[in-house]
Amino acid sequence: MSLFKRKDSPYWWVKITPRSGPPIQRSAGTADKVAAQEYHDKLKASLWEQERLGIKPKRSWREAVVRWLAETSEKATHGEDKKKLVWLHAFLGDLTLDQITLDVIDRIRSAKLKEASKGTVNRYLALVRSVLIRARDEWEWVDKVPKVRLFKETNSRERSLTVEQAKALLAELPGHQREVVLFALATGLRQSNVLRLEWGQVNLEQRHAWIHGWQSKNRRPISVPLNEAALAVLKRQRDKHSTRVFTFRGKPLNQANTKAWQAAKKRAGIDDFRWHDLRHTWATWQRQAGTPTHELQRLGGWKTGAMVERYAHLAPDHLAVAASRLDGVLGATI
Numbered sequence: 001m002s003l004f005k006r007k008d009s010p011y012w013w014v015k016i017t018p019r020s021g022p023p024i025q026r027s028a029g030t031a032d033k034v035a036a037q038e039y040h041d042k043l044k045a046s047l048w049e050q051e052r053l054g055i056k057p058k059r060s061w062r063e064a065v066v067r068w069l070a071e072t073s074e075k076a077t078h079g080e081d082k083k084k085l086v087w088l089h090a091f092l093g094d095l096t097l098d099q100i101t102l103d104v105i106d107r108i109r110s111a112k113l114k115e116a117s118k119g120t121v122n123r124y125l126a127l128v129r130s131v132l133i134r135a136r137d138e139w140e141w142v143d144k145v146p147k148v149r150l151f152k153e154t155n156s157r158e159r160s161l162t163v164e165q166a167k168a169l170l171a172e173l174p175g176h177q178r179e180v181v182l183f184a185l186a187t188g189l190r191q192s193n194v195l196r197l198e199w200g201q202v203n204l205e206q207r208h209a210w211i212h213g214w215q216s217k218n219r220r221p222i223s224v225p226l227n228e229a230a231l232a233v234l235k236r237q238r239d240k241h242s243t244r245v246f247t248f249r250g251k252p253l254n255q256a257n258t259k260a261w262q263a264a265k266k267r268a269g270i271d272d273f274r275w276h277d278l279r280h281t282w283a284t285w286q287r288q289a290g291t292p293t294h295e296l297q298r299l300g301g302w303k304t305g306a307m308v309e310r311y312a313h314l315a316p317d318h319l320a321v322a323a324s325r326l327d328g329v330l331g332a333t334i
Helices: 033-053 061-071 078-092 102-111 118-137 163-174 175-187 191-195 226-235 259-268 279-289 294-300 311-314 317-323
Strands: 003-005 012-016 024-027 209-210 222-225
Touching: 003 033, 003 163, 012 033, 061 078, 061 118, 078 102, 078 118, 102 118, 118 259, 163 175, 175 191, 175 279, 191 259, 279 294, 279 311
Parallel strands: none
Antiparallel strands: 003 012, 012 024, 209 222
């Protein structure tokens, strides 16, 4: 029988046996037999189109998300992708891939722009675009996808603190967060790498720490030479926990961007400053101290030198010698 009832469900169920492949059995999602029969007929017609005319079955955004997450589980930003997809569910969760049009994308863009910057909006749109392109090019679930355009970004925001501002911020932070921030300023490590640092990644005698490849953003291990400031922090943290370096009340510290962090910034008179800007501050100080680009790249674990060039203007002194080489040539002319 094509329509039937199950003891564990109030709805009608559909059973169809296609010419090829296993039988299809699913809920019609309704207790109305007429509506269930209509659902059955549409499903049967769709299967016929797929078999006889080669038309692709309609795939849902939900199916795409499940497969995307399974195939990208090794991404450094996997957790961030999951959070973005949860937010996107309100716009895309009930749609099939062919129903995701430019109008839908525009609604997502407008809604996110009301609560976030253009750069953040771009991260969400880029994720949608990546899922759709993979569904088209790799999974062959759809023949075409909308062209998702992103906002232009200047990448000009490089917020950093002066030494005086850093001292003011450190003075306002509670003790456990002060240690974390001081270690970040001393090493330039990203927030997740600082918070999740374990004693098994530290060698105090050799003044060295390291970040595993699977922990770094570009999937390459990072060598972390420890200066005096970083060593002092680690020595103060010894014996507080058997595994993790940074703790709060005996438990591993998992959050840094907290109310206490925000309140400390306000008391220190520091505006427009994110936790990640501690890394920009470290890089700025390094360049101002004369650290060359190739060394800064290795210290910071950047994949390419282009990522470090944004700090080049902060240390012009090393170019002065090169510029003065023409003095001998032009001196007589002048």
